[in-house]
Amino acid sequence: MGAMGTGNELPPGYPVQWEADVVLRDGSVAHLRPIKPSDTAGIHAFHARQSEESIYLRFFAPLRRLSDKDVHRFTHVDYEDRVALVLTLRDEIIGIGRYDRVSPTSAEVAFNVSDHYQGKGIGSVLLEHLAAIAQEFGITRFTAEVLPQNRKMLAVFSDAGYEVSRKVEDGVVSLHFDIEPTDRSKAVAMSREHRAEALSVSRILRPQVVAVIGAGRSPDSMGHHFLGNLLDAGFTGTVHPVNARAKKILGRTAYDTIADVPGPVDLAVVAVPAEKVLGVVDECAAAGVDALLVVSAGFAERADGEGDDRQAELVRRVRGSGMRIVGPNSFGIINTDAEVRLNASLSPSLPPAGRLGLFAQSGALGIAVLASAERRGLGLSTFASAGNRIDVSGNDFMQYWIDDDATEAVGLYLESMGNPRKFSRIARNLGRIKPVIVVRSGVSAYGVPPGHRVRRTKARPEVFAAMLGQAGVIQVSNVHQLFDVAQLVVHQPLPAGRRVAVVGNSSALGALSAGALAGRGLEVTHGPVNLPSDATAEQFRAALDEAFADPDVDSVFTCFIPPIVAHDEEVTEAVRAAARQSEKTCVATFLGMSGVSPDSHLAEGGESHQAIPVYAMPEDAAYALGKATKYAQWRGKDHGEPVAPTGINRRVAEDVVQTVLSVSPEGRRLDPDETSALLAAYGIEVWPTRRVATVDDAVAAAEDIGYPVVLKSTAPMLRHQGGVTGVRVDLANEQAVREAWASLHERLSPLAAGQLEVQRMATPGVACVVTADEDPLFGPVVSFGVAGLPTELLDDISHRIPPLTDVAVSELISSVKAAPVLHGHRGSTPVHRAALADLIARVSVISDDMPEIESLRLAPVNAHPGGVEVLGAEVTVAPMERRTDPGRRSLT
Known part of the structure; x- marks a missing residue:
């Protein structure tokens, strides 16, 4: 989404990447963004709506009107040492949070929440985002001053999961706490996200009042089908048709517009031509509708720019109005609960009640899925078709199913995935209590359906499979297999x-x-x-x-x-x-x-x-x-504990990366010294090498390093191949170095691969490869393999998505087919597995911490009974792109 607010001009340095749509505690949606100078009028209006008590609690004084000087200071920030965020609903500011740096590593934080929107968790959202932003600029500690009677704001800090210290002086409570995420603070944030998103879906699946906009009199019209199916299913709530050209439809009074419908509307089914949808959305927003089910087609699934533009504008208007939307181009939603009996879909009948929750994206597939379930006699609890999935997705429905007592197993047919990191996190939580069955056909860079917003992935399909495996998902290839598994796990x-x-x-x-x-x-x-x-x-x-x-x-x-x-x-x-x-x-x-x-x-x-x-x-x-x-x-099984290697200095690593990017904004490969410094900050020691231009240089380098040494080519096509064409090992004296130089120079010069380097001879062991790559869709991907033929010819490489647990690291090592060579194959002594696991854990943490690391390759990693040695390392950095699951609550 683009920037929203009272002005369209963005100030210099405006950080668009901080913008986010967030689900509040009551399930509604608000837009969070950095403050802008053009918010002056909005700040005055916000302050004018506040009660005298709220003003006093915020400013410690009865400031009935803010001075122009104060508002100018509030709205003009540098987005680094002084940061302010606003939360808006329908372009009205409903919450403000800010920090001002008071030392190189600390900042004072303050919040102001609209009286009319108290109790929605706005302060918690602002604190979470401010803390994440502050860490980007080296701030590690927040301070705040709060009046003792401001219990709500005190609760915002104490309930956030941080270790908060308090001191009372002159009638003011001074708070200070480290903002480095802790296990508790992460758990609090994820729990709040879960509750809010589950509630927002509950409001969709359990409405009390449904309006069908575009309910035509013709039995062939889409709206007529939806209205008839709702009525035939025996929906326990109230259904209102909306159609300006009819007085009654299927025996129900029709209203000209949604504004004419008496009372609040929980869910509006929108079945009008695509060019009229945006107008209907505005009317629904003005009427205070909670959620939309847009069944209309004609959006980004069309092969033209007009549909793309219309869909982007649809997202902007819906999110800016605080609503959630299923669709567009959706087949519908179903809830078989006897207390609801919702059939807001094109299915002619309500499926039998059961304990399987189903999610599909395309409408045509939704029909096939429901028909297959009916043939099997497999009852459903709920069903949803997300259509183009511009907002509500399978992630949201999984949040709902975690708490839904009527659902004991979940089936998902995924044609695309917009946020696999969040999917993995939620699916893991759901899978610990209920089976999650996924048809993963087409979820790759090669099969994204038209209309689905998704980042293109560079990762291979094996990465997606590994991500599902980490989450405990039951992976199947088609709908037939999905129901084969479902009818077992639901009933046995x-x-x-x-x-x-x-x-x-x-x-x-x-x-x-x-x-x-x-x-x-x-x-x-x-x-x-x-x-x-x-x-x-x-x-x-x-x-x-x-x-x-x-x-x-x-x-x-x-x-x-x-x-x-x-x-x-x-x-x-x-x-x-x-x-x-x-x-x-x-x-x-x-x-x-x-x-x-x-x-x-x-x-x-x-x-x-x-x-x-x-x-x-x-x-x-x-x-x-x-x-x-x-x-x-x-x-x-025991899923282990998150890896937490000791001896990590993130600040040093961040300094290395930022220094490189300040000189090379487009990014580049690090030189050996930069690589060593970066990895050393995470406790990874890279063995030094000495590039040599002549045989005498090679002898001098060997004597400095100490015999025995290795002489090897620096050519990428030859390095780490496991053969002898590019390397000579165990050179114990000057004569051996000179002979090796002559041999390699003669062999490699015709290949333009004659540049050589000297390195200390490592302990005999098993050469391995550990890599981490930043993927636009998946985020960091850590991979492991045994170097040589297993990885290069047989593609024997395993993948995992950080953050990793100790068990996940162990499974990564064991999952390659060549793993027996690490564990004493044919009588050899097993390698030091704990040391290898520690190295992989450190790679996973640095890749998770630093999205600027575009690629990291440790090869060869020499694993032997006494430990591991990193003999070669290559790192490329690039400007940071915001991850799909950025570590703070956000709808993507």
Whole structure:
């Protein structure tokens, strides 16, 4: 969004990157931005609306009117030593926060919140953003002076999660606290973000009054469909059609405009031509509508600039008015709760109630998803189609589902992702209590649908998969697999382990099932038990009881062909009865049985937890069971603690980077001294090298460094290749250096790769590569691999997204296929894994702290039983681009 406020002119140095749309405590949206000189009239108006008490609490004096001199000082800042932010709603200032530097590392902070908007968490939002900005300029400590009776402002500081010191002097409370984020302050901020965003979605999914704008009389019109579906579903609230050319539609009184609708409107469904949407938005804003569902098409999904411009303006107007929006080009939203019964969608009927929450982006896909769920008899709690996803996204709905008791599992079909760092954070929180199943088709730089606002990523698809894996997400490839997994995790307890019993009445089917299970990483510890084809229901039940009772079994996999003697219902009842007596997981494959659909459930009472998911083929059942088991293992394991290496001096690192960027604003690769200084600030020592132009220089360098040494080419195409063409090792004396020089010079000169360098000989070990790259979409990406053929030929590289825990670092090391060479392969001594983990942890922290580091490559990293040595390092810095999840609350 561009700058908003009372003037369009931006002052010199105006930091546009500080602007943010934030969700307040009550679920509404406000715009936060730096103050501008043109805010003079707005500041006067804000002050005039304040009560005498609020004015006294802020200024310690009854200033009924601010002087022009004071307002000039307030509105004219340098955006570094003096910073002020304003929070606006419909261009009206509702909150002001500022800091003034009082020493190189401290600043005095103050806030003023509109009397009419108290209790919305405005002070907390301003403090959070001011603290983040102050840290950019080396400020580490805030001070404040507050009157003792100003309990609300005192609470802003004490509740923020900082360690606040207080001192009372002359009737004023002096506060001071470090603003370096702590675990507690981060947790407080994320908790507030969660509650606010969940509430904003709750207001969308649980409205009491819905207006359908553009509800036509023609049964073929979009608005008519939405109105009819709302009424047919039995919506428990009130529905108002809005149409200036009709008095009644479907038996309901129609109003000319939204302003004519009696009482407040929680949700407005906008189904008018695209060129009329912006006008409708303005009318809704004036009427105080909370949220919009825009089903109209004709925005950025069109292949022309007009649609892009219209969509950008739509975002600006909606956010500036404090509303939230689903869409445009949305298929709709659904809530099956009996107390709501909301079908604001193009689905002709309300799906059966269930415990699966579903999110899809495109309208066409939404239809397919709902139809597939209905065919399976899989009930839904809520459903949403985000359309072009200009505001409300899957992240917002996940925030809602964390607290929604009606939802026990979540399915997401993602065609694009605007903020994967935030997605990972929220999905991890949700996944710890509820399964999150994601169809990740098309989420890459290669498949962004028209109309979706997303930064282009440089990262490969493996990075996205790694991010989902970190978050504990169950990754599937299509909607069919999504529902295969969903019908298991919704209706069955999660598997306690990988051990499976196979019980059936066909040896061929049993063998096929066992093979499918093994292929999914599961272990058949009981069976396959193959009953005769003429087995009775009693024999089925006895075999199943024995399988469930086996202590070496975590899940029971039943696979039957139609029995000859027993009736179909007798067999299904045997499965039900056996499963009811156990807390173990049960899945079934019934081939060709009459009266039992392979995509339904052997259920009593519909959505009962005793429902047994049934699959058409053993491979589908094994796939679902494997995914559920892997998720259960993730959920049950220790996820570790955030890495916090010691001996870090961020100020030194920031000085190195800022010094380089002040001279080279476009960024550049650091020279060896700069690289060493930057990494040393994070406790990473790079072994020095000496570039040499002649053989005598090489001998002199070797003698200075101390034998034995290595002589190697500096050519990028040859460095760190693991072969002998560009390097000579273990040179123990002058003669060895001279012979190595002659050999390399003769071999490499024709390749223009003859520039050489000398370095101390490292302890024999395993050469590794550790990198960190700043991606426009994902932010920092840390990668690890074993140097040489594993990374260069076999692409054996693993990735993780910081911030990392100690467990995540360990998993990163272990996840490469070449990891056995680190752990004593073929009798070799294992490397010092803790030292390698510490190095990766330091790389993850520096990459997370400093988005200016465009790329960082440590290679080779020599890992050996005694520790690790960084033998080479390359760092490139570039001007900082704001990350999608910037560390302070913001809607992107």
